[in-house]
Amino acid sequence: MKSCLMLLVLCFGIVQVHSYGHVYIPEVTEVLARAELSDYPEHLFWGNMSGVDYLTAPRNQHMPIWCGACWVFSATSAVADRLNIARNRRWPNIILAPQPVLSCYNYDTENIQGCRGGDHMNTYMYIQEHGLTDESCSPYQAGSYFNSSTPGEIIVPCSDQIICKNCAPNGDCWVPVSYEKWTIHNWTNITGQGEAGMIAALQNGPISCSICATENFERYYKGFEIWNDTSNCLETNHDISVVGYGTENGTNYWIVRNSWGTYFGKNGFFRVVRGVQNATWNMLIEEFCAYATVNPHPIIVRNPAPTEEPKQVEDLRGYFEEKKHSLKRHYGRIPKTIWEMKPRTDYRRTPVNQLGAVLPAVWDWRNASGQNFVSWTRNQHDPVYCGSCWAHGSTSSLSDRINILKNNSWPRITLSPQVILNCHAGGSCGGGNPGGVYQFGFEHGIPDDTCQQYVAKDPVSASCSPIQQCMSCFNASYPVNCDSVANYTNYKVSHWGPVSGVENMKREIYQFGPVGCGIEVTPRFENYTSGVYEEWLPFYSINHEIAVVGWGVTTDGVEYWVGRNSWGSFWGEGGFFKIKMHGNNLGIETDCDWGDPVLPK
């Protein structure tokens, strides 16, 4: 029999509420008495409901350092899944932020919660009371509010800015004028209701549960086997979410999402034996579960005392030459004059200008044939300012194109802009070249976000070492904490190149997906809140990269592009903007780029 005390060493995210000494031995008869499984379908998987994937993107709690935050991820992911279900997968795709819970739950209580562990039910309590912002308001930092001297622990105190913030080049950060929060109506504790209670709850969406992850469980790192745990471990030390169940070769199993990156198990998920007679087996997974009832509509939070947002540039006109370098610093994109793309367009596909497709009057990848293919809205300037627009416009377009190629099937992933910075694949937080991103994708491939959390910082040395490409901080011992990961998926790019002009941009977008585009940002554009933007400039000094995901036409017949920015969901229309088509407003029709991702086998 495995001693559960060994788990202290591994420390997956200790659930303090079921603390050592609290041993819950379920009464087997109680569980079986409730089993009326015949009422429900024999299998269910929220990653494939008649072909539709409702699951939120897999995450990695141990990034950028080790953090026992399973108790937050298990619940925030299950709530995000249920938001997808309640909203029928409509845009925007919400990645709920775990960081505010880690920083703010019980922050005045000594040494419990945070990165040292907690209970997933506490996360529901927090969300019910406070609501939760998305990842573009509060990126995950793997830190908690602690007054402790533990070496290596990141202290991320609770503050208004941890709920939602934005940062400027001079280092100032502030709470946006308004932002969105997502809420739950209520949550239900189904402890002790066993297999049947879980299956009943799962009909409406994923649930979160506590488990005992033994040392042996690390072996699971490969594949999608049905884990049969007979350790008889009686204490929970990890929280996960259960997203489905089924039967294979006569063995009943649960499908479970972990928060240890996509390289764990299959796409970050594992399976474990379901419904065993001896309920102390199989990680105790059928004991401590809960789920939430979500509110599909966000609430708008208005900052009661907004600070005046620092102006990022002065008047742009008239200083073209001398401004180039400061523009690059401010916005992150090297002006077109020194921007050199090495296209690889020797392609099997017909050149875009020869495609015969009839273009629709309106096309928007956020709602193409009723489906959203666009990945979540990011903020390049959080937790600190970083001029990495060039890495965002390109990786977000590639991520969207992966969704398109896969017809939105499970798993939903996003490519990691941080790996681009770590590998200097086109530039740095001081600016760069999207062409370099595509080239890196061709030569090397780009891992997903769970390999490298976005920290908005250049590495000390952008050496592209294995640990800078994909890492895990699976060992709680400091400083021997993080290591490189060998078996992860790299998304390759086969071809890339430039595109410009209304007709060619439309054809490229319609046939293949979103494109990146250089624009010249002006102070007025920074002020954009909604509507169709229009600003003609006598000449363009490209200083920013965005993505174009489609086009539309107003009731007055004005055609516009639908642009995606990387300045958070609180900027513009949910992070997006409309800009008048034709006439090259802000230079948007001169300098676009595309890349074709390859799906891994």
Ligand SMILES: *[C@@H]1O[C@H](CO)[C@@H](O)[C@H](O)[C@H]1NC(C)=O
């Ligand atoms: C989804 O499930 C259906 C059966 O319901 C199966 O045919 C299909 O291959 C599955 N899709 C994926 C992507 O696994």
Ligand SMILES: *[C@@H]1O[C@H](CO)[C@@H](O)[C@H](O)[C@H]1NC(C)=O
């Ligand atoms: C894509 O998925 C949708 C369900 O979300 C399905 O209706 C459609 O037939 C699929 N398209 C292809 C080409 O498989």
Ligand SMILES: *[C@@H]1O[C@H](CO)[C@@H](O)[C@H](O)[C@H]1NC(C)=O
């Ligand atoms: C942390 O603890 C020390 C010693 O107990 C105390 O002096 C200090 O004020 C505490 N800091 C905070 C932020 O509570």
Ligand SMILES: *[C@@H]1O[C@H](CO)[C@@H](O)[C@H](O)[C@H]1NC(C)=O
């Ligand atoms: C939870 O909220 C939903 C929606 O408001 C409501 O229908 C349900 O009765 C509530 N459940 C409980 C246990 O309060």
Ligand SMILES: *[C@@H]1O[C@H](CO)[C@@H](O)[C@H](O)[C@H]1NC(C)=O
């Ligand atoms: C959940 O329910 C169990 C069994 O009723 C109870 O012991 C436990 O305290 C509850 N947990 C919370 C957080 O309410």
Ligand SMILES: *[C@@H]1O[C@H](CO)[C@@H](O)[C@H](O)[C@H]1NC(C)=O
């Ligand atoms: C799990 O292991 C136990 C003990 O070896 C065995 O009795 C049981 O049949 C196994 N269950 C499955 C589903 O393989």
Ligand SMILES: *[C@@H]1O[C@H](CO)[C@@H](O)[C@H](O)[C@H]1NC(C)=O
């Ligand atoms: C079920 O049986 C098939 C065919 O023998 C095998 O390939 C597969 O691995 C089995 N699955 C499990 C979970 O044992």
Ligand SMILES: *[C@@H]1O[C@H](CO)[C@@H](O)[C@H](O)[C@H]1NC(C)=O
């Ligand atoms: C469950 O398994 C454990 C360890 O194998 C054993 O000690 C215990 O008696 C079993 N409980 C029941 C109810 O069979």
Ligand SMILES: *[C@@H]1O[C@H](CO)[C@@H](O)[C@H](O)[C@H]1NC(C)=O
């Ligand atoms: C999505 O597009 C369809 C037409 O394809 C339209 O009926 C529907 O209202 C649109 N949904 C949203 C949320 O805009």
Ligand SMILES: *[C@@H]1O[C@H](CO)[C@@H](O)[C@H](O)[C@H]1NC(C)=O
């Ligand atoms: C974690 O690091 C410590 C200190 O280097 C080491 O002794 C221990 O074996 C490591 N544990 C694992 C599971 O790698």
Ligand SMILES: *[C@@H]1O[C@H](CO)[C@@H](O)[C@H](O)[C@H]1NC(C)=O
């Ligand atoms: C990587 O995966 C391959 C194939 O699944 C396996 O043979 C190899 O042992 C794995 N390497 C590591 C370090 O896990």
Ligand SMILES: *[C@@H]1O[C@H](CO)[C@@H](O)[C@H](O)[C@H]1NC(C)=O
């Ligand atoms: C931006 O908006 C602020 C507040 O509405 C206004 O004072 C300022 O003049 C605007 N700046 C530009 C360049 O439009």
